Amino acid sequence: MFGRDKLDLDKFHANCNGRFNTKFILCSRMCLRPLLIVCWFCQTMSLCPTDCHCGLDARGRRQVICAKEDFFFAFGECFFCQFKLQDNTDLMFKVLKITAPMDNENSLTIGPIFHEFQKLTELQITYSNVPAIGKHSFWGVPSLKHLNLTNNNISQVLEYNFRGLVNLLELHLDYNRIESMGSGTFHHLPELRTLTLSHNRLKHLSPRLFLMLGKLRTLDLSFNDLEHLDPDVFKDVQDLRTFSCRSCALRKMNPHIYSLLSSLTHLDIGDNEFKYLDSHEFRDLRKLQVLHMDGNHFPVILEKTFSSQGRLRVLNLARNRIAKVTTHAFANLTSLVELDLSYNKLDKLEPTSVLPMAETLRSINIDSNNIDIAEFKYVLQIINKLKELSIAELGYTTQDIPLGLLAQLDSIKYLNMSGNELVHLPVQFLSPVPKLAEIDVSRNKFHGLDERLVVRLEKVKVRLDDNPWACDLCHITPMLSRVNESTWVKDAVCTLPYNLKGRRFETLTVSMLGWCGTGLGYREEGFAGLALTHNAQLGLIAAGAAVVLLVITIAAVVAGLLYNRHHAAYYYTNEERRLAEREKMYVEPEKKVSIATIDEITKDPELQVLAS
Ligand SMILES: *[C@@H]1O[C@H](CO)[C@@H](O)[C@H](O)[C@H]1NC(C)=O
């Protein structure tokens, strides 16, 4: 593997003879082509390798980062690194990062070269097509704590690769071509805390693979076709806190693994082939805080499946085939903050199911299910401390959504209603959520937004792409007139009429707009929405009633006045009683308001003022 490089080392000495007091560090295979060896770290040249960036990292350590578009060709043909040392005895920097753009990777081989860097604690060589780690590459670099060799071409990892790394804490080997690793591969790394091997070609794990890794806390094996995990492999890493095997083609998990890994706080087994979830599955994982099981084939969540997970904060069940969540499925989930049930086949979620998490839940996602939103309202009334609510991809029309849906959810900051069929959003709908900071109404059927809504959303981050915006005076005038206050308006794109199709709102002026869609090939498809029509009807009835009342009142007053003139003296003594009676008449309708439905409350203009 290193023969070629050794050869080049000699050439390099010849080449640099007399000019530099150099140490061979890295050699690019690309450099070999013109047979010019110009890849070295020179001890006597300028401060920082040309094309590299030298400075302090976030923690104040000296670092060198070599990553540039034209990494190799900056100096004619080759990657050329020059270093000048603070003093001549060692290379002082602690962090060395060598990387390249994804579409123009380096070609590097590494050898036993790092012992020059007495203070090196972090080494990253990525996107460099490194084919192997080498026998004694890290011999004599006990300072190294973080080694990142992700995105290379390493196909084999051997026990001797890691000799000398007695203090290494993190080893990242993701995105390579590793196919196998023998028993005890990492036994020279007794201090290792984090090992990541995701996106490799591992098909199975050798017994005692993790020998001596008793201090390991984080293990990532994701995106390897492992299919099966043998409990024996995990005997050496029983103190694991975080384990990921996402997309490992797993069908089953041996329960013994969970009992070995009972210290786990984070478990990610998403995107596997699990078909069934036993109600005792996680019995031994009492410390679990985060559990990702999205992208499997679970059809049902059985009673008390999480009864040992009193500490669980995040539960992701998205993208399964869940058609039923049993009434007590979530029993004992009294710390849950985030629940994702999106992209399943649920047609309902019982309010009782969410009772355990009523006090703690802050985020729920039910995107793309068949849940009836009018029923879901009762679930929301229980988990009413929510900050994030996602009800996207549910096909809801304006009529489907109860106006008072958010009535008790005054902590809501994020609301996702994208991918529905909304044509209108009454401003009252948002009255109960004064803290709203982000709303996604993209991919709906809006032709325009009315002025009150635009004003209401002025300080809110709004996503509204992919709506059939009708760029005419009826629909988008309020949006255009506030384009400077509500900058999100700028990005909307006209769908109608034909001559403005594709225009961004930013480029429009009111003078370009035509009249309201007549003869432009589209109809007023329920733009006002039922909610508004409904309001208008109510309004008409109310107005009619008011007129009738007024007429009656006037008649009564006139009659009364006439009567009073005649009988003033007679009634005088009864005045008090009559006043009290009249008050009663006025009090009664007010009482009615207090028992009104949530919908009616949100329509109350005074409440709206309070809310905004
Ligand atoms: C390792 O390097 C890759 C590629 O440069 C980078 O994306 C990743 O964040 C690094 N990992 C760590 C833990 O530093």
Ligand SMILES: *[C@@H]1O[C@H](CO)[C@@H](O)[C@H](O)[C@H]1NC(C)=O
């Ligand atoms: C990666 O290594 C394989 C052999 O293991 C080789 O065939 C392939 O060309 C290498 N890829 C690059 C980009 O060097």
Ligand SMILES: *[C@@H]1O[C@H](CO)[C@@H](O)[C@H](O)[C@H]1NC(C)=O
């Ligand atoms: C679950 O909660 C019930 C009552 O709330 C309690 O009796 C039971 O011990 C809890 N189960 C576990 C495994 O913590």
Ligand SMILES: *[C@@H]1O[C@H](CO)[C@@H](O)[C@H](O)[C@H]1NC(C)=O
């Ligand atoms: C809203 O939900 C959709 C569908 O799940 C998702 O694609 C989109 O990214 C979400 N929007 C935001 C702003 O997170």
Ligand SMILES: *[C@@H]1O[C@H](CO)[C@@H](O)[C@H](O)[C@H]1NC(C)=O
């Ligand atoms: C928005 O600001 C720009 C530049 O500041 C101005 O030309 C334009 O008239 C303003 N638009 C509205 C609707 O106030």
